[in-house]
Amino acid sequence: MLLRCFSLLLALIAGPVAAAEADIVLDTAERYVRLQTQGLPGKVRITMGRLEVDRLPPCSAHEAYAPPGTRLSGRTHVGVRCLGPNVWSVLVPVQIAVTGNYVVTTRPLAAGQTLQAGDLATLSGDISTLPTGILEAPEAAVGKTLRNALSAGQPLRSDQLISPLVIRQGQSVRVTSRGTGFAVSSEGRALANASEGQVVQIRMGSGQTVSGIAQADGSVEIAF
Structure with missing residues (x-):
């Protein structure tokens, strides 16, 4: 009888302790997610899932982490590990929704086509479910060339675009070397x-080959 009463007492004590530990784990995971997503474009909404662990041993030091290969968007998981005195780790389910603008095509477009303003439209929605590199504004795409064909209504990514050439092989270009308090210009090919x-190599009149960054006006700049 005494043993049974003692067991019931332990269960009553352990219940609140385990619940408190679970709350700490959820709070640790949520703070980690908010920190990692604070730089995302748009409005971020985080919904923590239920921690599917009935009882966790007491822990005095928690650490949240992203499991390898995890993308912190959409339906995902965040890990929380105990650093001591007990050692354990759990995965906490979380839903991360990011509402923002993204660019889509308004009609079918062919590979190699130069994009015009009428080819694109801006929509608003959950961008956390879209591939990485989605464009937020049409201005970032107008004047650029498509690498591959796209159907109407398809979200547009930055890696699907080719910027127009500002320098062509063999042309004469102005090369400006800049440093603290000085700028020297010369000609090269x-x-x-x-x-x-983009980085481009230039052969100077002396025969020396230098590398610099292509500028919008067709010149090349070398920073020191």
């Missing part, structure tokens, strides 16, 4: 095609 922001 491009050894390859380049879009704005």
Whole structure:
């Protein structure tokens, strides 16, 4: 009889302790998710799932982490591990919805086609379910060329676009070397095609080959 009463007493004590530990785990996971998603575009909504663990040993130090291969968007999991005095880890389900703008095509488009404003539209919705690299504004795509054909209504990614060439192989270009308090310009000849922001090699009049960043105006800049 005494043994049974003692067991019931332990169960009554362990219940609140386990519940408190589960609350700490959920709070640790949520704070981690909020920190990791604070730089995402749009409005982030986080919904923590139910922790499917009946009882967790007491823990004095918790650490949240993203399991390998985990993407912190849509339906996913966040890990929480105990660093001591007991060692354990659990996965906490979480739903991360990000409401924001994204660009879609308004009609079927062919590979190699240069995009115009009328080819694109902006929609608003949950972008957490879309592939990475989705464009938020049509201005980022207008004037660029498609790498592959797209159907109407398809979200547009940055890796599907080719920027127009600002430098062509063999053309004469102005090369500006910049450093703290100085800027020196000279002429050279491009050894390859380049879009704005790409690294391109230039053969100078002296025969020396240098590398710089292609600028929108067709010049090349070397920073020191």
